[in-house]
Amino acid sequence: MGACAKDYRNQAEVYNNDFEQNNLVGISGGEIETFNNSKVLGRYNNGGFELSLTNLPEHDLIDISFDLYIHDSWEGNKPGQDDVEGPDIWQLLVNNTVYINTTFSNIVCQPGYFCDPQSYPANYPNYNNNPKSGVSNRNLPGACSMAGVIGGTSLYKISKQIRHSDKQLLLKCLDKLVQKNVADPKCDESWSIDNLKIKAIRL
Ligand SMILES: [Ca+2]
Ligand SMILES: [Ca+2]
Secondary structure, three states: OOOOOOOOOOEEEEEEEEOOOOOOOOOOOOOOOEEEEEEEEEEEOEEEOOOOOOOOOOOOOEEEEEEEEEEOOOOOOOOOOOOOOOOEEEEEEEEOOOEEEOOEEOOOOOOOOOOEEEOOOHHHHOOOOOOOOOOOOOEEOOOOEEEOOEEEEEEEEEEOOOOOOOOOOOEEEEEEOOOOOOOHHHHHHHEEEEEEEEEEEEO
């Protein structure tokens, strides 16, 4: 263990789901589909899910981690003339407090062109981050409008540790995607998650 490793008195894994068994216990708004040969929670466009956990062991912190897939052509902060294409906002809330409020830009950016920035890994509005900043894997196929296009999906490894001691935890992930110029917005841009793990940590 390195000098900087965190030495917790105890930590308990209270949730771990790779969705391969179609397990939606405790989840409302749950949808499962297959992406890249793995079952994922999603895809969503102007939607999301809530996970409710009860009877958590005594704890001081909650550690939430998961894979976030950003599918197809998100426009990041793009305001547009009349909010036609953006901003494309994604949020994470715990017990109704917003912990992540950001945007993603999933444009395949050609050299010499201006590409709409994204806020991630900062919160919205932040105009200083290029498309795919903080990405873990940029070489995944798109899901719908960019199906088969390598780079059409970006994987972000989200990890959030928050102060939390309630016995109940309500995790919400949702989007406020904007795409008014296509017939099928969910095909134009969507998101899903996989490998959702939650730990309760005692200090
Ligand atoms: Ca999976
Ligand atoms: Ca959009």
